[in-house]
Amino acid sequence: MMKKNHYYLFVLLFLALLSSCSQDVFNEYYARPEGLEDPIYQQLEARGNFKNLTNLIDKAGYKNILSKAGYWTMMAPNDEAFTSFFQEKGITNVSNIDSLTAAKIVRYALIYNAFRLERLSDYQSPIGWEVDNAFRRRTAFYDGFQTKIINGVSKVIVGSNRNGTNYYINGDNNNKYISYFTNEYFAAQNLSNHDYNFFYPNANYSGFNVLNGSVKEADIIAENGVIHEVQKVSLPLLNIDQYLESNSKYTLFRSLLEDHLVNYYFNQDATTTYHNFSKKSDNVYVKVYDPELSFSLNNENFIKQSDNDGQSDAYTLFVPENTVLQQFITTVLLKNYTALEKLPKYVFVDLIKAHMVPNAVWPSKVGSYNNELKENIRFNFNTDITDAKILSNGFFYGTNKIQKSNLFFSVYTSAYLDPKFTLTTRILNDGSGYREMISNINQKFTLFLPSDTVLRGLGYDYDINRSEWNYTSPVNNVKVAGSIARSRLLRVLYNGIILTPNGELNNLSGSGIIRSGDDVLPGEYIKWKNNKVFAAGNEFAGNTVNIIGFEDQQNGRTYYVDKLLEFSEQVQGLKIKSLAAVPGSEYASFYSYLSNSSIYEAATGKIQGVELGTSYTFVIPNNAAITQAVRDGKLPGNTTTGVPNFNPSLQGQKDMVADFIRYHILATRTASDDGNVYGQLETLRRNDLGEKTYIQITSAPGILTFKDSANRITNYIPSMSNNLADRSLIHLVDNYLLYAQ
Structure with missing residues (x-):
């Protein structure tokens, strides 16, 4: 029994010795390395010029945190900074600062992660450091x-x-940021002392400032971070x-x-x-x-x-x-x-x-x-x-x-800030781009503005419950809704938006024609006469738009109107027919060829290849020019007398008429004598190879000429030109256009 006890005692002594040796190895392996800098708190304490700050760290309960492992940057105000702070606050010493204020000062001086000066100006982006692109860091303080x-x-x-x-994320304390200013950041961003002193006129920019305090010493390395000594206390x-x-x-x-x-x-x-x-x-x-x-x-x-x-x-x-x-x-x-x-x-x-x-x-x-x-x-x-x-x-x-925002000082404002125009405001705001256009105070516009009463009276309204526009035709009571109604109203309203850089519509007492829209998105043409305005649809319906008031804004004039500048839903062929029906009309001979041609539908007035809603320019030779075309053999008829044959029986002559007409219809653009459209314009005619043919246009105020492929010049006749049609103008000219192969 005694031997057995001796055996157990020997084993216990051996285990104790083994344990002691292992602990020594463990302690040696995990011991704090020699030469490692003291933690932040001990560093501040040892330097001797942070007595007030360490006092506040104690009072705020942060001594333990800043005395052991961690990863902080501390913008540490020195005692000199606190002397100024006491004077500013009317207190005698640090004992007058309560624990709540102490915590504010300490936590706002603490930045998450350790940053030397060379890194403070760099932004920690998701893809890596962006050099010299930072001037702020998140602090430990939050409200x-x-x-x-x-x-x-x-x-x-x-x-x-x-x-x-998504306005609130649980677990995010909404920590406050602190700003600092470094030479590296200022140089990279092309900033200067002026940018700093604009905010801090009584401070000196030193090349490294934290808010309105300069940094006396940067990069004081501690075991648990970096200290920058600051000469101002920051709440x-x-x-x-x-x-x-x-x-x-x-x-x-x-x-x-x-x-x-x-x-x-x-x-x-x-x-x-x-x-x-x-x-x-x-x-x-x-x-x-x-x-x-x-x-x-x-x-x-x-x-x-x-x-x-x-x-x-x-x-x-x-x-x-x-x-x-x-x-x-x-x-x-x-x-x-x-x-x-x-x-x-x-x-x-x-x-x-x-x-x-x-x-x-x-x-x-x-x-x-x-x-x-x-x-x-x-x-x-x-x-x-x-x-x-x-x-x-x-x-x-x-x-x-x-x-001075565009929205409050432009012609757009007239609708935007008036409850009588909520429908127009709504559609201008819904992504059409018209709001941005007419609220641009760097360009001059004239706006013809219909009230809600006018719009509803003409069939337009907005269904709030269905979030869609409606249009009911006052003529036949047919109703359309959604995108069709919206597009229709936008087109009507666009007729009333006119770029007028020189106030071209400030006086409507005379007469004239002008294109709506702007140079980027050209609209249709409207006319005015004796303080009344009208578009193609008004002309077709036989009504005009009356001006019932106006308001001048910074970028132009708003006219309040009693009707809409309507677009025409009449096909262009019928418009030409009406021009030709006037006794003694100079359009008569051209229309006679057109109405009997293979590309004209007599029942509807539709011209083959011409679609409603597309821009065209119709160049129509007068009666004398048509007679000359007959004499020249370019149209069927008696080449000696010039008497036309409006209804030829031979297919070749029918094709001649169709090609002649097509060459006088310019596609994709609407040209007038205003200088807006010039250069080559495509016609509806195709050559024998099926290729497009073109006419050269020269346009300026009071001038509109057309040069054909034979280099012949044809001039418009002002008094009988600029006739409105659906997205089109119809001009009378003094010669015919000759296509030369």
Whole structure:
């Protein structure tokens, strides 16, 4: 028994010795390497000029975190910085700073991940480092849950941490960013001291600044990160939403947002997190900006297309002061409305978007940016900016002017800001591109604007329940809906949009003709006479459009009208027939050949190869020119007397007539004597090989000539030309066009 006990004692001693040896090996392997720098807290403590900061780290409960392993960058304010901070705050020393403020200072000085100066200017993109493309980093500070009075009710609020409809992601704390400025970034972005001092006029740009403080020493390496010694204390910056709330100069702008474009939505995930954190039972609501805005003013995360995109860019908001905004509301927004509450929501959306830029707008590069309406920034940074702030989620500029947006100072405005024209506004806004055209304040337009009453009286309306346009013909009561009705209304309205760079339609007392649309998308021709206007459809129906008022805008004039500038639904052959039916008409001989030709349908007036809705120019020789064509053997008839044979029996002569007519119809373009269309135009005639044939056009004010393939010149006769038809003009000319093989 004694031997057995001795045996067990020997085994235990051996195991203890083995264990001791293993522990020594373990400790040696995993021991802190020699020469490793101390952690951040110990570094700050050992340097001796961060006593105030270490005191706050202790008070905030971050000593343990910053004393062991980790991966941080600390923008560490030194004691000199705190001396200035105490003076600014009217306190004597660090003991006057409470634990809540201490935590703000410490957490806002802490950046996730360790960055030396050489890396701070680089953006951590999803595909790798983008050199010298960053000026911001995410910090450890976030606001969290706030209790606020909303419409008289106390609510627990949390900010959106995304833009758009997916406005809140659970687990994202909406951490604030801190901005810094380095020579590397400024050089790469072509920025200068001016860009820094525009925001911080009383600070010196040193080549490495954190907000308004210069960095005294960079790249102090610690075991758990990097320290940059800063000569300013920074409290967490407000975001744009918070700054608006805090500044009485912008209460009117904020009220437009809060009253019309902000909602508070209950969120279960946020509520659960709040219950677990606070042990309270309140519901939590997310403050949500309308998803039609390009960004949420309380979102700290930038666009979040990638996790770190906030390093390289930020939002910008221009905000007019109360006085100038009130003047704009009174004179522009409420010109035709009795109260702001009566305005459609899209007006508020557009007004705010006119002042939003989804980028950080640097003062020296303002010309490089567009607002969310795709307009250039129209503020003079030398005279119009009264307040410039770098905030946690972007740049803020207070202004003494409104962004002079196209939507509020163009002929489009006449419909847009008047409840009598909601139908026209709706269709202009639905992607046709017409809104963008007529709201361009860099081009002059004339707009003939029908009211909702006029449109409905002529059969047009919008079915909100079905989200579709309707048209009921006043003539035969036939109804069409959807895209057909929409296309029809767009065509009618386009007749009333005319590019007038020199105010060509400011005086309608005389007479004239002009093309609608612009140079990119040419429309149809309309005419005016004695303060009345008409298009081809009006001429066919025998009515004219009366002007019942007008309004001048920055880019032209709006005429209010009692009818529509209708397009014609009459085939062009019938229009030629009506021109020829006038006693003594110079169109008579041509029409006689046309009406008996193989390419004309007598019952309908349709010309083979000519389609409604397509652009054409009809070049019609007068009676004398037709007689000459007969004499020259280019049309059937007596070549000696020139008497035409309008109804030849021989097939060869029928083909001659058909080819003659086709050569006098120019396809794809509508030419007039306005200089808009010139050069070679394709005809309907094909040569023996089936190839296209062409006519050369010369056009200028008062001049319209046609050169045929035989190089003969034919001139239009002004007094009997420019006759309107469906997307066409019909001209009388003094000679016939000769096709030479």
